[in-house]
Amino acid sequence: MQELLTGQVLTFDADPFVAGPAAARHLSHGGVLIENGRIAAVDDADSLRARHPHARVHAYGRGLISAGFVDAHVHYPQTAIIASWGKRLRDWLATYTFPEEARFHDPDHAARVAETYLDLALAHGTTSFLSYGTIHPASVEAIFTAAQARGLRAAAGRTCMDRNAPDNLRDTAEAAHDESAALIARWHGRGRLSYAITPRFAPTSSPAQLEALGALWAQNPTCLMQTHLSEQTEEIDWVLGLYPQARDYLDIYEGFGLIGRGAVFGHAIHLTERERARLLETGAAIAHCPTSNLFIGSGLFDPALLRTGARVGLGTDTGGGSSFSMLRTMATAYEVAQLRGTALHPAELWWLGTGAAADALGWGGKVGNLVPGAEADLIVVDLQSTPAIAQRAARANDLWEALFPTIMMGDDRAIRATWVAGQRMHRHAPPG
CATH class of the missing domain: 2.30.40.10 (Urease, subunit C, domain 1)
Structure with a gap:
């Protein structure tokens, strides 16, 4: 028919x-x-x-x-803690995120939250997304099972952390590699699903873990790779203290092969000129998350990046972002750009939440x-x-x-x- x-x-x-x-x-x-x-x-x-x-x-x-709509940056396990009060990034993680993510050791809990998230996403017009899981393979099983049942094009990955996280949310370099590899074998390319290799961000991954995940991506180059980059200024100071040999934040990922087409970096607000140039040269993508950037007080994304040829798509950043709606995300992108002296046209805003986000995830021509x-x-x-x-x-x-x-x-x-x-x-x- x-x-x-x-x-x-x-x-x-x-x-x-x-x-x-x-x-x-x-x-x-x-x-x-x-x-x-x-x-x-x-x-x-x-x-x-x-x-x-x-x-x-x-x-x-x-x-x-x-x-x-195509949402380029989601933490579906944070669905229940969206709109939580009063914290910046590190306190947000410790107070809200980590306690909630610890609950995903329970497959039934993971399945319930995955169903809730997808129902909310579809009601808000989101038909494709890239999501973080938790360290628990059950979190990835849950979101992929629910997405497959709905026929969605979606990507997700097991979040990897082997330091600077609670004991019940830390893994090892070996576990990060092996459990991610098993999930790739089970889910990547199944129906409309794709796997995303997922170090949370440099502060929560040791050099050994980033090296293992870089090797895994080299072995599975059709996977996506997602992580966070330059979200808050104090985060950057923390990162460079942990990796004093790095020229800048992006250089850490680059040194372990975690850059290139298929890499999606969340936030990317406080970039150096070298970082901007390397993102453009390598074809890596940025997920612009304006509601989260304001809600957690991270800063204002530079709209000049949008006209450099950089690959940028919008993300709600559920639940650091304060809305499941890509419409609200577009509205905040407009307001942020206004504060930086640029009035984004409605056509540009709509494209950021559809075709540009699809291209950022390697899905151009398929969706968006x-x-x-x-x-x-x-x-x-x-x-x-x-x-x-x-x-x-x-x-x-x-x-x-x-x-x-x-x-x-x-x-x-x-x-x-x-x-x-x-x-x-x-x-x-x-x-x-």
Whole structure:
């Protein structure tokens, strides 16, 4: 059965940071034809109806059909501690994160949180993500099992820490390598799932562990590698005290082969010029996490990076980030850029949460954009989801004026429907 979704359609012919807002293509009465879990065509709705008279039609009126959101940085085990009060990074880890992650030794607890996280993500329009687990293999088993049941494109990895962490959350270099290798063998490339080799960050991994994980990535180059980089200034001082021979924070990872295409570095706020150049040269990606950067008081990401050719995608950073919503994440990215003297266009914001994030994770052409042949992960966005948004959108003169209020004020109520691999996985039921 072919599925035909009709409404307004937003797709991109190029990266708007390179080609400008004209890179976006808007069909005011468009349609997306889905066949066998993939996008078969994107065109005028009437033309698609005429060419495919037997397709099952889902008419969304003035709803905006877009690629689903791609979240480039998540800690799904922190779902339950989102919006916890008053801590900076090291205190946050000690007070909230580590006690919560210790609970994931229990496979039943891990499974419950994985289900909760995915239900929340889909309700907010997120159809693909890259997540950290905990040191427990059960945490990775849980999120992959739940994601596979929903047909999601997702990546995750066992978090590795052999120092500067509680006793019940420390492993060894050997255990990090061997347990990660076993999870790669079991899950990587299974369905739409990918494995991410995951040292939490340099302070919690010894040189021996980073060396072991660098060797593991060299043996499994189609895996992703995720870690954190330059989130807070006191973190950088801590790191350089632990690795005094390093030229800078990134140099530590580089020295163990943990850089290159497929590497995704969370935050990257306080970068040196050398670090910026090396990220660009090697094709490594950055996950920009603006809600977390403000909530934990880390600093302001430099929007100038977005126009250098650097590979940058948005991440909610659940639960250091204060929202599951990529809309809220876009809004905060806009506000952060304003504080740095740059007004990001709505097309750029939308791209950061869709096509740019997909490219950062190596999934460009598969998800993140509505193009023929791509996997049919889509959302339908209500551009009048609340009275406050509706009254502003009513004055819009073009798509961007209609969409921007939803970016700035929208939440899960704006996600009218979420489709994954051509199957509707979530439908918003308005109150009343």
